[in-house]
Amino acid sequence: MPVPAEQLVPLDAVLPQAWQDLADRAVEPNGYYLPGWERAVNASARGRTGNSALCAWSDDQPSRLIGLMPVTSLWKACKLPLPALASGHPYGTLCTPLLDHDDAERAAVGLLDAARQTAARALLLRDMSVAGPVMQAFETVLRRDGLRPRSLQSYERACLDATGDGEAVLHEALGTKKLKELRRLRHRLAEHGEVRFDVARAPHEVAAALETFLTLEASGWKGHRGTALIQHDGDAAFIRRAAPDLAEQGACEIISLLVGDSTIAAGVVLRHQRRAFFFKLGVDERFAKYSPGVQLTLDLTRHLCSDPLISSADSTAGPDHPMINPIWRGRLAIGDVLIPLYPRDPIVELIQSALIARREGLALARRAVHLMRAVGKNRTATLQPRR
Structure with a gap:
């Protein structure tokens, strides 16, 4: 079932200055989760409005935001009526959450705790930087709780060492x-x-x-x-x-x-x-x-x-982009990661199976569309009069 939205913080309720201060201190950059970008996406972009936020706050300074992850329901993200939250998609293909450089692990704990206060049983991190310090922080705190992230898919895309x-x-x-x-x-x-x-x-x-x-x-x-x-x-x-x-x-x-x-x-x-x-x-x-x-x-x-x-640039392109891959030879690992919020939870198994089945179905549909286009082009070429 969808996660009750009333238990989440509306994205627009996060103070822009606190958000920007966190972005300035973030352990890993994500230009698509800057407040000026994501708030504009959330206001009007097709299929990307109405997001909420998971927030983590400092124990020492309660007004200091140390973690932020825009989220939406799995129903809205994937049309799956299951109790999970998914990264809010900011139009660019990168959804790495913002974690404070000095409190990355505590920030990860805070985001997971905020998710547990909803009806969610798992978090789906879409288009996540899977080898960076944010993922490392999540892996560390999950390990303490006897949990582990589950990789659903991954690929490498072009990046530049500048x-x-x-x-x-x-x-x-x-x-x-x-x-x-x-x-x-x-x-x-x-x-x-x-x-x-x-x-x-x-x-x-x-x-x-x-x-x-x-x-x-x-x-x-x-x-x-x-x-x-x-x-x-x-x-x-x-x-x-x-x-x-x-x-x-x-x-x-x-x-x-x-x-x-x-x-x-x-x-x-x-x-x-x-x-x-x-x-x-x-x-x-x-x-x-x-x-x-x-x-x-x-x-x-x-x-x-x-x-x-x-010092670096992310192409945010697909894995086999024919134009930029030969020019920017560095590679950035990106993937979708499912994070269980509770140990030995059979519902997480159901969520994972449903996500995999959905991905395979979409891949099959894309191959069918490409095949039909290829057949259509060949048929058109065959019907062209000879000169």
Whole structure:
């Protein structure tokens, strides 16, 4: 059965300053759980509104927030009517909770205790950094209670070590031949006008550049599939609120690749502590033969490697992303983890089995859709008249 919502703290009831102070002290960064981002998501983004929060407070300073995890019911997250809480999804594919650097284990204890005060029997940590200090803190406190986290699925996605020289990083990743080919494409691109890389940082600059990004995103395949942000009022409202708000704190940039006066690629980049997060990318597909998304990512790599405030970047992309995987050769382990709240609880076994069955069903459905699309393309090609 769903967890009674009245026993949880509404996300909007968490004081923004206490939340921000915790984010500043977090043992592991997550730009998607910054208050300016997640509160905007919770206000209007499709399927991501109405979240609650598990909170942990310091024993020594009761007003000091030391742990925070946005949550929703398993019914809302997965359409499973079972007594569990799931990470609130912040649009970006990272749901690592915020734990205080100086009190990480006590913060983990506090979040688990807060979950136990509801009717929940388990916590589902979705898109979790499974090898970082937050997961280590949870594993430590669970072990004391005779419990263990259960990995449901995991994968590795591209990340960037930004501590080195940008050109050296790109040369090591792509090699001389590939870089030469990309330089040749850039020279051909310059025949259409001066090529330059631009970074919007000030809130008013970010707001203006965001509109260009939204238009580009909707002009491509995301627009054709109906998944571009600007195509849905709630999604557009969330990003138009979040990006300038985070820019006020230096936590959001819009990067752009321009040819003359025209923007041919743009992306949204979040910053939390010393890590950047590459949220989304939009390109003008009329310039597809010049690889504008790749060209923008090369410039972003140089930009991040030259910034002394950034030491790493999370692509937040899928595990086999064809564009960014060859460029950012580091890998970040991400997964879904089920945390039982009580020992030897048969209901947790039921929850785990239901989640696995759901995942396998969705995978089967995706394969069926891909097969039907492939068959449709082949049939269309066969029916084309010969010239």
